[in-house]
Amino acid sequence: MDLALLWPAGLLALAALAVPLLLHLRRATEARRVEFAALRWLSPRQRPRRRLRLREWLLLLLRLLLVALVALLMAGPARVPGGQAPPEVLVAISLHAAAARSALPGLPPDTRWRWLAPGLPLLDGSEDFASATPPALASLLREADARAPVGALLHVVVPPVVDGADGERPRLAHPVRWHVLPAPTPAPESVIATPTLVLQAEPGDSAAIATLRAVAQAWMPAGATEVAPLVVAGLSDALPPTDRWLVRVDDSVASPALEDWVRAGGTALLVPRHASAARATHDADADASVVAWRRADGTALARVRTLGRGRFVLLQHPLEAAAFPELLDAGFPRDLQALLDARDPASTQAPADALRPVAGGPRFPPVPAPLAPWLAVAAAGVLLLERWLATRLRREAGP
């Protein structure tokens, strides 16, 4: 750690040190006037010695200190990190903290242990990190590399299969030790947990209900024996929680309550009952929505309208094979799931070795930490002390 000045020319303000010095100089010409009748016996040759004398040393010292502090403030002192920094250990969040600690013995005690999670939190104790979503590991590695002090050695502890890879192998500036630990738990499969489907339709619309029941059953994992979770409700029933997918088979436009529900994070699939109604109803939304699914000839099959944190998926045709031949396609459930699922379907899983960073990343110059706030506090303290000394009672008149 070194001290540096961001603007060394500010030290020229140290010339102002002369001001309090001059103020405190007791000039010989300001001698006290004394009535003295026996003047004729005074020797006129004895001039007063022009010795420089200073008054009120303590006050003068305080003022010099104050001026020096202000000059230093102008020069912008900063602490430049450097030298030997302690190593950092970055642990993937799917690992146990205790396992990571026991895998890396012999590290200096000032080693900083961090989770590879957003914000790079420190490992406190041996608690495991609880998180629902897998973080973007490669991006976090780059962030940790940029934030690590100069010269620090990075230990990265990952399971054999890591999640959160992206398009490029991380290119880091710091030297990296890559440790692969056996995964404590089998990595979760990439099956997206399908939210429960809530179907709101008129009771007589059995064709649409049957179709959607079949779709929900198709979303079940292979070999599942239980019935797909599908809740059938009336059009006027209460809206489900926003983590369910809502399907409305209805010709009317979305009600304000439904829009609020979507805005709060819900996903709603609006299915028209009649082909004519579909056009009339959904043309109004055409400018606010984008076509998300189209036929080979360009005809729009579904549009997606994002609203707040949620989305409307607007099917352009009723669920009838005559108007919607893709309904009969074997890939229809998968396509519909991809439409409803907002998450990026691209896989981010990779073997740990595929993510091993390479050297030669961009080296960020160390950021100097300005010391101005501390100096300003010190200067304010000195100023208060100086004012107290200068204005206290029982003080001779002077500077």
Next chain:
Amino acid sequence: MASRLEIPLELRARLPQLRLAARRALGVQGFGQHASRSRGAGMEFAQYRPYAPGDEPRQIDWKLFARSDRHYVREAERDSPLTAWLLFDLSASMRQGDAARADWTRLDAACVAGACLAELATRQGDRIGALGIGEAGLRLVPAAQGPRHRDRLLLALQDWQAQGGWPNEAALRPAWARLRAGDLVIAFGDGFDEAMVSLLVKLAAARREVVFVQVLTAEERDFPYRGGQRFVDAETGAELLGDGPSTRDAFLQAFARARAALDARLDAAGIRHAVAWLDRPLDEPLRALFPARASRLAPAPA
């Protein structure tokens, strides 16, 4: 400014140790405590003279008649009251005081000492007057006797201010008419003015008994200044920059020489003198000059 009307209590308590006595000055008419040339019924034998018609028979010295068979009249010198004058230097240098006691100037000290002498004179029945010599000329309180006159004199002293320099000779001429031969003149001043010293010497030479109380400040004795000072003479306005410690020795030597020269000159003129320091009790010079137990017949100093 300290009140010049009031004599401090401790000083008043020591007044009985003082006696306003002259060595050469002579009393005038009336009955008093001082020797005079007036013949009368006194204790002090003056002379025998032949009886002349008209003398009272009880004045005839009958024992001498028995020895010599002639009538002689025994004559004695009558004790008479004295006329004392307080002469004040009212030049600006009398305004000076010590820094340690800023409201106690030379003039204050002189006036309080003068008040003591006025009190003494009143108790002894002597006549006392006051004379101030300053820039404006002569200020006069005629000599008289009694408590009422004493109060009048003290009241006049209260108003006197020290200002300016010494007047010229012509302004002093009325003083010679007032201070008559045989009077006691008690002068207060700093003795720095040549004009005042020469006036005192002339008065002494003209058969006035002159006593000089030189009022000096403690700073003139000790020179306690530190650092650079701007010394100002109040009378001439002259200024001098000086450094305290480095000037001190030279000043003290020069000042001691000047005081020795002045003492010698006063002694030669037959002027008794004493120094009243501003930081010392005022009765010290008064007791040196007017002791109560002094012999009335002590010869005047040569």
